[in-house]
Amino acid sequence: MLARLLNGDRRALARLLTRIENQDTDAVAMLTALYAYTGRAHLIGVTGAPGTGKSTLVSALTRALRERGRTVALLAVDPSSPFTGGAVLGDRVRMRDLAGDSGVFIRSMASRGGLGGLARTTRDMARALDAAGFDFVLIETVGAGQSEIEIARLAQTVLVVEVPGLGDDVQAIKAGILEIADVLVVNKADRPGAENTVRALRTMLELGHAAARERLRADFTVEDRVENTVLSDWMPPIVQTVASEGRGIGAVIEALDAHRAYLRSNGHWEQIERRQLELELLHRLRDGLLERLLDQLSMGEIGAVIDQVQSRAIDPYTAVSRMLAETTMMIDQSHSER
Amino acid sequence: MTRPIRVLIAKPGLDGHDRGAKIIARALRDAGMEVIYTGLRQTPEMIAEAALQEDVDVVGLSILSGAHMALVPRVREALAAQGLDNVPLILGGIIPEADHAPLRELGAAGIFGPGARTEEIAAFIRQLVNVKPTLEDV
Ligand SMILES: Nc1nc2c(ncn2[C@@H]2O[C@H](COP(=O)(O)OP(=O)(O)OP(=O)(O)O)[C@@H](O)[C@H]2O)c(=O)[nH]1
Ligand SMILES: [Mg+2]
Numbered sequence: 434m435l436a437r438l439l440n441g442d443r444r445a446l447a448r449l450l451t452r453i454e455n456q457d458t459d460a461v462a463m464l465t466a467l468y469a470y471t472g473r474a475h476l477i478g479v480t481g482a483p484g485t486g487k488s489t490l491v492s493a494l495t496r497a498l499r500e501r502g503r504t505v506a507l508l509a510v511d512p513s514s515p516f517t518g519g520a521v522l523g524d525r526v527r528m529r530d531l532a533g534d535s536g537v538f539i540r541s542m543a544s545r546g547g548l549g550g551l552a553r554t555t556r557d558m559a560r561a562l563d564a565a566g567f568d569f570v571l572i573e574t575v576g577a578g579q580s581e582i583e584i585a586r587l588a589q590t591v592l593v594v595e596v597p598g599l600g601d602d603v604q605a606i607k608a609g610i611l612e613i614a615d616v617l618v619v620n621k622a623d624r625p626g627a628e629n630t631v632r633a634l635r636t637m638l639e640l641g642h643a644a645a646r647e648r649l650r651a652d653f654t655v656e657d658r659v660e661n662t663v664l665s666d667w668m669p670p671i672v673q674t675v676a677s678e679g680r681g682i683g684a685v686i687e688a689l690d691a692h693r694a695y696l697r698s699n700g701h702w703e704q705i706e707r708r709q710l711e712l713e714l715l716h717r718l719r720d721g722l723l724e725r726l727l728d729q730l731s732m733g734e735i736g737a738v739i740d741q742v743q744s745r746a747i748d749p750y751t752a753v754s755r756m757l758a759e760t761t762m763m764i765d766q767s768h769s770e771r
Numbered sequence: 772m773t774r775p776i777r778v779l780i781a782k783p784g785l786d787g788h789d790r791g792a793k794i795i796a797r798a799l800r801d802a803g804m805e806v807i808y809t810g811l812r813q814t815p816e817m818i819a820e821a822a823l824q825e826d827v828d829v830v831g832l833s834i835l836s837g838a839h840m841a842l843v844p845r846v847r848e849a850l851a852a853q854g855l856d857n858v859p860l861i862l863g864g865i866i867p868e869a870d871h872a873p874l875r876e877l878g879a880a881g882i883f884g885p886g887a888r889t890e891e892i893a894a895f896i897r898q899l900v901n902v903k904p905t906l907e908d909v
Contacts, residue, residue: 443823443824444823444853444854447823447824447825447826448826450826451777451826454774455774513775513805514800514801517800517801517802517803518775518803519775519799519800519801519802519803519804519805519806520775520800520805520806521796521797521800521806521808522805522806522807522808523796523808523810525807525808525809525810525821526808526809526810529809529810529812529813529817532814532816532817532820532821533816533817533820538824539821539824540824540825541807541825543775543805545775
């Protein structure tokens with residue numbers, strides 16, 4: 434399987450992505466085997482409100498990158514219906530021009546259940562695409578909440594897509610979205626008001642940037658890059674595009690290249706990865722420990738404790754610290770027996 | 772946890788109507804499936820490429836142009852060229868009764884006219900996917 438993946442077998446890649454997405458039990462073994470081949474691709478998160486032209490932009494970007502000889506994988510994430518679990522994944526409609534190119538691989542995915550779960554699955558899928566040798570992995574997500582920020586954190590560069598129509602109303606720009614942007618695109622610049630939108634965004638960025646610099650001067654840590662994403666002396670460029678006509682795409686590529694060069698030049702690239710890995714390891718440890726702890730407790734035992742807490746025989750704080758003390762003891766024992 | 776069934780809905784041929792295809796896509800979503808919708812004027816090669824990349828369980832074609840007798844074998848060939856001989860093909864659209872039997876010969880697993888109930892289509896797909904050895908190793 435690994436050999437086929439590394440040899441560019443697209444069927445093998447597609448099957449692997451499915452297994453990762455379904456969290457099949459054998460997916461971990463495959464991810465383990467391919468990890469050594471990751472860390473080469475430039476991961477770019479593309480996010481923005483529904484209908485801003487993300488898919489059209491990603492498609493035009495991909496075409497331009499292909500002209501420059503780079504290979505590109507696209508992951509397009511759309512929400513699942515919370516009621517039925519189904520989804521209509523329609524991003525490929527705008528990517529018709531990319532058909533028949535073996536240097537491009539497009540995969541649609543539904544957000545399925547949870548937040549953390551989606552971010553983890555997306556990261557593992559991006560890893561498979563990275564190991565398969567794509568120079569760029571573009572991840573499109575709809576800017577509708579926390580999940581975009583989670584997914585954006587997987588990337589080295591985050592591109593936020595806005596459209597004209599904000600006027601000078603800075604309130605219209607979604608809180609939190611500018612903080613994660615490394616590159617800002619004002620798409621649909623063929624519509625009136627593009628200049629105003631650029632101006633409003635610039636004002637906001639400069640205000641936010643000054644505040645962030647103040648904070649960073651006092652306490653400069655890499656964590657700030659991942660936690661707040663506003664970093665020292667990088668000022669996100671603002672690029673106007675008409676994605677549907679391919680206008681402004683060269684400037685977007687320049688901005689992405691500039692950001693990569695910036696990250697590479699001062700060690701931030703490695704630092705970001707380090708922090709991302711730290712978070713990943715902590716999450717995995719936490720999940721693993723929780724699973725082990727819960728293995729030690731029967732639902733009956735938990736029910737009995739709940740009874741006691743409910744009848745006020747014991748308080749929740751003491752109950753938990755007792756349960757923790759007992760279960761960690763049991764884990765210790767089961768370890769020394771091995 | 773059962774994984775959602777993944778279906779590709781494509782609109783081959785040159786006619787410019789995708790309302791029917793979109794209705795089916797939404798109905799299958801409401802039946803709990805993940806539907807990859809590819810839009811208008813898809814060539815058989817585009818359909819097969821998308822089916823491969825998306826690793827779908829089923830491919831659904833919406834054909835209103837009357838070209839179904841020509842399109843179905845071409846899509847099957849394109850799928851086979853990608854190693855996807857096992858992926859079932861279902862058809863929707865305006866397809867005369869007389870063509871049903873020959874289309875099945877050509878590799879259509881199911882054929883649904885404009886009057887077909889969406890529950891019926893969803894149930895048919897579920898049964899197809901369960902019968903088919905989807906988890907066979909590659
Ligand atoms: N006028 C104009 N329309 C555009 C431009 N870029 C994209 N569009 C149109 O905007 C609509 C939405 O484009 P998509 O690329 O699907 O937008 P999206 O952000 O991916 O949409 P979701 O994935 O549904 O959130 C389509 O009708 C595009 O043709 C542009 O630069 N100018
Ligand atoms: Mg889109």
